[in-house]
Amino acid sequence: GEDVEQSLFLSVREGDSSVINCTYTDSSSTYLYWYKQEPGAGLQLLTYIFSNMDMKQDQRLTVLLNKKDKHLSLRIADTQTGDSAIYFCAERENSGYSTLTFGKGTMLLVSP
Amino acid sequence: DGGITQSPKYLFRKEGQNVTLSCEQNLNHDAMYWYRQDPGQGLRLIYYSQIVNDFQKGDIAEGYSVSREKKESFPLTVTSAQKNPTAFYLCASSGREGYQPQHFGDGTRLSIL
Numbered sequence: 302g303e304d305v306e307q308s309l310f311l312s313v314r315e316g317d318s319s320v321i322n323c324t325y326t327d328s329s330s331t332y333l334y335w336y337k338q339e340p341g342a343g344l345q346l347l348t349y350i351f352s353n354m355d356m357k358q359d360q361r362l363t364v365l366l367n368k369k370d371k372h373l374s375l376r377i378a379d380t381q382t383g384d385s386a387i388y389f390c391a392e393r394e395n396s397g398y399s400t401l402t403f404g405k406g407t408m409l410l411v412s413p
Numbered sequence: 414d415g416g417i418t419q420s421p422k423y424l425f426r427k428e429g430q431n432v433t434l435s436c437e438q439n440l441n442h443d444a445m446y447w448y449r450q451d452p453g454q455g456l457r458l459i460y461y462s463q464i465v466n467d468f469q470k471g472d473i474a475e476g477y478s479v480s481r482e483k484k485e486s487f488p489l490t491v492t493s494a495q496k497n498p499t500a501f502y503l504c505a506s507s508g509r510e511g512y513q514p515q516h517f518g519d520g521t522r523l524s525i526l
Contacts, residue, residue, distance in 0.1 A: 305455075334514055343419075343503055343517035344456075351512065389455065400446070400471070401515060405455040 307390055307404035314412055319377040321407045323390030326371065332393040333366065334401070335375045339386045347375070347388075377409075385411045415440045419504050419518035425526050426491065426498060434489045434521045436504035445487035446505040446515060449473060456503065462487055463509075491523060499525050 304326045313319045325333070331352045336344040350357045350364045350373075357364045363376040377384055387406040393399055417438045426432045438445065444463045448456040458471030462481040476495025481487055487506075491498045501522050505515040 309453075332512055332514075336517075341520070341522075343417075343519045344505075346514050346516060349512075349514050400458055400461060403455040405453070 305390055305392055305402050305404035307388075307407045309405065310408050310410070312410045312412065313380050315380060315382055317380055319380045319384070319409055319411075321375045321377075321388050321390075321409065323373040323375075323404055324371055325373065325390075325392045325402075327392060327394060327402070328371070329394050333364075333373050334391040334393070335362075335364065336389040336391065337386045338389065338406070344389060380409075380411050382411045382413060385409055417504060417506055417516060417518035419502075419521050421521060422519070424521055424523045426523060427526050429493045431490055431492050432523065434491070434502055434504075434523070436487045436489065436518060437485055438487075438504075438506045438518075439485060440506055440508075440516065441484075442506035442516075443484070443509045444507045445481070446507075447471075447477070447479065447487070447489045448503045448505065450501040450503060450520075459489065459502075498523055 334349040390404040446461040447459040462468035
């Protein structure tokens, strides 16, 4: 079955770049998503990428996809204290109306 | 504003009691989902529905039940058969097309009295 792996914790200083990594096992994954969760809140969609793309940039966020290694990364430029949250990677198969498989999330802590 | 509304935000259950969590969306989405989140865990799928009057079990459906009588609404009942119900419950919805991402509500935290 599908599996999505993330490192559990990342700590950076304000103003630095953050890179959160994710690996997935399902080679038929077509859509890959990044969500952000602040304490006590739901998940907020940050960005997503199709498997026929290598990179997607959206303001301070850059997503890189290495299909050969099944590796996805989220880079946050000029990280701010408001970026402190849990970040979830999720993948979706290209098989009709399929569901998402989530990683366990990476807690990002940004210190002043 | 379009979005997903979950209520209540906090809910307490007594032993042997069934409780129902509400989820309403005004995004005109066909599909709706219920997830359970435990501390330090990812999201686990409980039930999902792709169309009115139809739903499928997810990975951890035991002890839960759902209904989908209206497109906008997908309530989740946590039954007394669910022995460890304390968790954060998240509802989501998405459009029919495969690329469309899921959008989430703000969650309901369920605790045992």
